Amino acid sequence: MRLLWDFDGTLFDTYPAYTDVLYEVLSGSSPKPAILARLKVSFTHAVGHYGLSEEQIKRVFELENELHPAQTPPFPDVEQVVRLAELNVIMTHKPRKEVAAILQHYGWAGYFAEIVAGDDGYPKKPDPASYRYLHDKYRIDLAIGDREIDILPAKAIGMRTCLFQNSAPGADYYLTDYAAFQTTIVRH
Template sequence: MKILWDFDGTLFDTYPAYTDILYAVMEAKKDKHDISSQLKISFTHAIKHFELSDEQVNFFFDKESQMHPSLTPPFHHLREILSYSELNVIMTHKPRNEVEQILQYYGMEIYFQDMIAGDDGYPRKPDPASYQVLQDRYGIDLVIGDREIDILPAKALGIKSCLFQNQAPCADYYLSSYEEFFDTLILEK
């Protein structure tokens, strides 16, 4: 199976750390659960929802870029899936150097053959342009993401999709943990 992965919230559990940063940016004036929920839609959505200033957004990105990789661990059982799949690629809005730093910290760079990152010049999701490039290169079988904007490009290109820890009614498959991967996806293949 050839899999295109989203990064934040799909491969690595980054939302708790991002929530803490945004909580600090807003000087603890908002509920952490609400912050996390808004971030799960998209960072752009959270900026608009909380009416963040440019200064606050810049502060967030500055703190995020300084975050130690130990604050963003991979999800449990991820290595088994990455080892099983024929090919793994990443499409993320995150800057390439931040992704590479996290992958190297956990020794997981060996599992990925390619990546399109946020600073590679492609339009942001849900635009399918970056997915089309990876599809043309590798013939992707499945896209896994944690938000609707991660799988909408897959739907536009006719690629099977899976939502991780999200039950929005738009995916072909759903996983609440990677322990379920083999039962849910492999047996149906």
């Protein structure tokens, strides 16, 4: 199976660290579960909800850049899924340098045929341009993400979709963990 992966919250459990960063920038004025819920929609949604200033946004990015890859670990069992796949690509809004640092830290750089990162010039999701590029080049079978915004571009170009730890309507498959993925989707 040829898989298109989102990065944050799909391959790597980054949201706890990002929640801590935003909590710090907000000086603890919002509870962490509320921050996490906003981030799971999108960073732009969280920025708008909390009315972050340009200075606060800059500070968020500074703190995120200071995170060590050990603070953003892969989800359990996802490496086995990546290994079983015929091909893996990543489409993320995260800058390439940050993606590369995390992949290098975990020894995963060789698992991915290509990465389309946030600084590659493609429009942000849900625009399907980056998905169309990857699908045309690699004939992707399934797009996997943790947010509705991750599957909308795939749906727009007729790809099958999977939501990870999210039950929003519209996906073809739903997973709560990757152990189940190995026995259900990859074998189809």
